[in-house]
Amino acid sequence: MCGKILFTTQDESAGICLEELKRTFGPGARLSRWLRAGIGILDTDLGFGEFSAVLKNSPPIFLRHIFPINTVIPIGETIESAGELVTFAAGFADGPYSAQARVLDPERYGFTKYELTQAVSAGVSKAGGTLDVRNPVNVISIVVCNSLAYAGVSREDENLSSWPGGMHRFAKYDGQVSRAEFKLLEALDVFGPDLSGFARALDLGAAPGGWSKVMLERGLAVTAVDPAEMSPRILRDKRLTHFKCSAQEFMERDLGFYDLIMNDMRMDATESADITRGLRGRLSGQGLVIITLKLPKRKNLAAAERGLNILRQGYAEVRAKQLFHNRSEITAVCGAART
Numbered sequence: 655m656c657g658k659i660l661f662t663t664q665d666e667s668a669g670i671c672l673e674e675l676k677r678t679f680g681p682g683a684r685l686s687r688w689l690r691a692g693i694g695i696l697d698t699d700l701g702f703g704e705f706s707a708v709l710k711n712s713p714p715i716f717l718r719h720i721f722p723i724n725t726v727i728p729i730g731e732t733i734e735s736a737g738e739l740v741t742f743a744a745g746f747a748d749g750p751y752s753a754q755a756r757v758l759d760p761e762r763y764g765f766t767k768y769e770l771t772q773a774v775s776a777g778v779s780k781a782g783g784t785l786d787v788r789n790p791v792n793v794i795s796i797v798v799c800n801s802l803a804y805a806g807v808s809r810e811d812e813n814l815s816s817w818p819g820g821m822h823r824f825a826k827y828d829g830q831v832s833r834a835e836f837k838l839l840e841a842l843d844v845f846g847p848d849l850s851g852f853a854r855a856l857d858l859g860a861a862p863g864g865w866s867k868v869m870l871e872r873g874l875a876v877t878a879v880d881p882a883e884m885s886p887r888i889l890r891d892k893r894l895t896h897f898k899c900s901a902q903e904f905m906e907r908d909l910g911f912y913d914l915i916m917n918d919m920r921m922d923a924t925e926s927a928d929i930t931r932g933l934r935g936r937l938s939g940q941g942l943v944i945i946t947l948k949l950p951k952r953k954n955l956a957a958a959e960r961g962l963n964i965l966r967q968g969y970a971e972v973r974a975k976q977l978f979h980n981r982s983e984i985t986a987v988c989g990a991a992r993t
């Protein structure tokens with residue numbers, strides 16, 4: 655069986671995403687073409703379910719989202735021209751579903767991705783489907799580009815992310831300390847680490863304090879380490895202690911023990927991973943590490959692997975992903991510190 659898959663990665667990671675796919679599937683997955691930077695079509699010798707199952711066993715770092723292309727339907731400038739697409743989607747009205755549409759060249763059309771999603775959902779619901787965005791059985795995925803709608807239906811857990819294109823959004827809010835906060839919130843959603851019972855966190859590269867804030871809000875006491883200034887709003891919290899020094903200087907002190915070590919330091923991935931490996935003895939029994947590894951512009955797959963291998967020397971369980979909120983970096987969650 656063979657098929658076509660629409661895949662999304664970060665535009666700057668397009669090359670390494672393909673390299674990663676090649677390592678996993680060999681010649682069994684080939685780039686057909688890019689629709690946009692980071693959004694492409696793969697030809698594969700596997701069925702979509704099989705393709706997805708392989709990725710579950712060997713989770714990719716740079717591939718963010720996939721869906722099967724079951725049909726390609728011409729679409730015009732008006733929402734009325736989506737009739738054939740709606741009819742296709744209505745064929746999957748046999749249970750709870752959600753519909754997701756992305757429009758890559760919105761200037762060409764007189765409708766938005768929301769209007770397209772609504773039109774498709776109305777058709778599927780009319781045919782007997784139940785819209786259930788939280789717990790769908792079927793996800794109807796649509797990408798519109800160059801007057802063509804690429805559409806496919808899959809189970810939500812097959813797509814690598816429940817967000818269209820893996821674009822995990824959070825609403826901005828008053829009192830936000832830094833954009834970096836979203837990186838940590840996304841990591842908590844994607845990796846789902848169990849923080850229950852955690853009382854103490856160490857935050858390396860903490861300024862201005864977004865990550866510290868997230869953990870303070872979850873009831874942890876936070877030791878923040880950064881030569882830069884923390885936000886005054888964070889400093890007011892008595893459960894936060896700021897060491898205004900580098901992580902290297904901090905490590906010369908009596909460090910204490912932590913349930914969670916976070917590291918978002920702007921630093922070469924190897925050095926940062928090395929510091930984090932050195933802290934494994936400071937983690938409590940069930941303790942976890944959440945770290946971002948900053949990647950150089952070139953040879954970034956090699957840099958990511960070097961950093962992850964150093965972390966694996968310190969921790970038996972290391973999972974990594976380039977999240978939507980990661981720029982030139984990846985996020986790793988590590989557990990089971992080696993003694």
Ligand SMILES: C[S@@+](CC[C@H](N)C(=O)[O-])C[C@H]1O[C@@H](n2cnc3c(N)ncnc32)[C@H](O)[C@@H]1O
Pocket residue numbers: 831832834835858859860861862863864865866879880881882899900901902918919920921
């Ligand atoms: C991306 S920012 C961290 C943002 C933070 N996680 C937040 O949520 O607000 C990176 C930080 O790493 C810090 N940093 C760079 N080198 C460091 C070092 N050797 N030790 C400690 N912090 C360092 C920088 O001062 C900077 O504040």
